[in-house]
Structure formats: structure tokens, C-alpha cells
Amino acid sequence: MNPEFLRLSRLPLSAKLLVTLFLGLVGPGYLVGTANIMFQHQDADMEPGLTLDDLRRSFHGLEKTVTPEAEVTVRSLMLEQVSPEGEMREYLENGGEPAVRSLIGWLEGGAKEEGFAAGDPSPQAVIKAHCIECHHADGGDMEDLPFAAADEAEPEYTLVMEAAEPEFQTGEQGPQTLTLSPTSVSRLVHVTHAHILAIPVFTLLVGLLFLMTGFSEKIKLVLGPLPMLAVLLDIGSWWAARFIEPFIYVIAASGAIFGAAFALQILAILASMWLGIADPKAKASE
Numbered sequence: 533m534n535p536e537f538l539r540l541s542r543l544p545l546s547a548k549l550l551v552t553l554f555l556g557l558v559g560p561g562y563l564v565g566t567a568n569i570m571f572q573h574q575d576a577d578m579e580p581g582l583t584l585d586d587l588r589r590s591f592h593g594l595e596k597t598v599t600p601e602a603e604v605t606v607r608s609l610m611l612e613q614v615s616p617e618g619e620m621r622e623y624l625e626n627g628g629e630p631a632v633r634s635l636i637g638w639l640e641g642g643a644k645e646e647g648f649a650a651g652d653p654s655p656q657a658v659i660k661a662h663c664i665e666c667h668h669a670d671g672g673d674m675e676d677l678p679f680a681a682a683d684e685a686e687p688e689y690t691l692v693m694e695a696a697e698p699e700f701q702t703g704e705q706g707p708q709t710l711t712l713s714p715t716s717v718s719r720l721v722h723v724t725h726a727h728i729l730a731i732p733v734f735t736l737l738v739g740l741l742f743l744m745t746g747f748s749e750k751i752k753l754v755l756g757p758l759p760m761l762a763v764l765l766d767i768g769s770w771w772a773a774r775f776i777e778p779f780i781y782v783i784a785a786s787g788a789i790f791g792a793a794f795a796l797q798i799l800a801i802l803a804s805m806w807l808g809i810a811d812p813k814a815k816a817s818e
């Protein structure tokens with residue numbers, strides 16, 4: 533079934549190194565991608581931590597009841613704009629992870645005056661570096677929403693607060709229901725497009741390498757196509773969940789299945805290639 537020349541343990545050292553380096557990239561790459569998704573979605577339901585409600589909000593929309601005791605921070609205009617689905621996100625991302633962390637952290641903390649000039653980089657410095665080029669009062673593209681008097685000037689707290697101030701809903705009038713809408717269709721198209729090009733390609737490569745191991749055909753039949761199936765279910769459910777809510781469970785489950793199956797495949801490839809595991813012929817001849 534497995535032609536001799538395709539045995540992983542028989543590959544020349546050059547090919548083994550190439551494959552190992554490739555796996556060293558896509559394995560951790562997948563972890564980073566997952567961390568990024570958790571970071572992006574965890575506040576979708578306006579509560580910390582990644583829960584099913586975050587997926588529900590992002591992919592289906594969520595009705596949230598605010599009880600009188602609970603104080604809910606409704607996102608400010610600026611937080612909307614610089615969050616991952618916002619239009620100003622790309623400018624903020626020019627500053628890299630420190631800039632994103634600084635400004636988002638400050639906005640999520642309620643955009644307090646004492647934090648405005650604090651930190652490295654401070655929210656003030658981030659806004660100066662990445663926003664006032666357009667958002668300044670002296671002839672900027674966004675003159676009507678200025679954060680500073682002029683292009684080179686320091687951003688001013690009072691100006692920034694026009695957009696940064698969160699609105700608090702205290703629910704004093706008794707429980708209120710907020711309707712949180714899902715990710716926009718245009719954003720979902722964009723995300724689908726980005727994922728559909730990249731993920732199946734490395735899933736296929738890793739899957740093919742896995743099929744070159746010496747594990748039994750039964751194991752291969754189950755574990756081989758599993759990650760690709762999970763990708764298909766995952767991406768398909770992003771769209772299905774817009775209309776049929778229970779698909780958010782499929783999103784959650786397929787993410788977990790992908791991660792587990794993909795990790796198993798990578799370990800199996802490395803073990804088979806370097807240690808000759810499940811490859812008795814290779815072992816015997818050495």
C-alpha cells in the first residue's frame with residue numbers, strides 16, 4: 533500500500549529537514565492563529581473570556597439582557613472603529629501589537645484621563661503616530677473629528693474623548709435587552725476569503741505527509757481527512773450560523789477537532805520519520 537520510496541523514514545536527510553521545518557512553522561502557526569481568534573472574539577458578548585456567547589454574537593447575533601445591578605459598558609465609537617472589524621483598525625495595526633494593546637486596553641478600561649499619557653506607548657502617543665495625520669483640526673482629511681489641533685501637535689484628551697468616551701447603560705429602568713448584531717457580511721466575506729486560500733493548502737500538505745507514515749490504513753482513513761473535514765464544517769458553519777443558531781456548536785466543535793487531529797498528524801509524521809515508529813520494516817533494515 534505504501535510504496536517503499538514514499539516511506540518517511542527512508543527520506544534523505546535533506547527532505548526530512550525540509551519537512552520538519554515546515555511542520556515547525558505550521559504547527560505553532562496554527563496555535564498563534566487560534567490565540568488571535570480568541571483575542572478577537574472574546575469580548576464580543578461584552579463579557580471577558582471566550583464563551584459560546586462570543587461565537588453566538590459574532591456569527592449569529594445575540595440578545596443580551598442587562599439586569600439593574602449589572603453595569604454594562606457599551607463600546608465607544610473609537611473602540612468600534614479600532615476593534616478588529618472596524619475601519620480604522622488597519623491604521624492602528626501599523627503600530628504593531630504594542631500600539632493595538634495600548635489603545636484598545638485604554639479604551640476598554642473606560643478611556644480614563646489618567647491613563648491617556650501613561651504607558652509605553654501611551655494611548656496619546658499611539659494616536660499621535662497613527663491617527664492625527666488625518667484626524668487633526670488644521671486641514672486634515674477628518675477635520676470634523678480632530679484628535680489634535682494640527683498635524684504635528686500632541687493629541688488632546690478633550691478632543692479624543694468626543695469619540696473615545698464609553699456610554700454606560702446602568703439599566704436603572706429595570707432589565708433591558710440589547711440586540712448585538714453579528715459580524716457584517718462584508719467582513720465575513722473577507723475572513724472567509726483569507727482562510728479559504730490558506731488553511732486547506734497546509735492542511736492538505738500535512739495530511740499527505742501523514743498518509744506517508746506507516747500507520748494502519750484504518751487509522752489513516754479516520755485521522756487523515758479529519759482536519760480537512762473540520763475546516764469545511766468550520767467555515768461552512770460561519771455562514772450557516774447566521775440563519776441557524778445551533779451551528780455555533782459546530783463552529784466550536786470543529787475548531788477543537790481540527791486542533792486535536794492536526795496535532796496528532798504532526799506528531800505521527802515526526803515520530804514516523806525520525807524514529808521509524810509504526811514503520812517496522814524501516815527499523816528492521818537499519
Ligand code: HEC
Pocket residue numbers: 609610613614619620623624659662663664665666667673674677695
Ligand atoms: C488615512 C486617514 C485616516 C487615519 C490615519 C485614521 N483615520 Fe479615522 N477616519 C478617517 C476617515 C476618512 C473617516 C471617515 C470614514 C467613514 O465615515 O467611512 C474616519 C473615521 C473615524 C472614526 C468614526 C467617525 C464616525 O463618525 O463614524 C473614528 C472613531 C476614527 N476614524 C478613529 C481613528 C483612529 C483611532 C485612528 C488611529 C488608529 C484613525 N481614525 C486613523 C481617516 C483616517
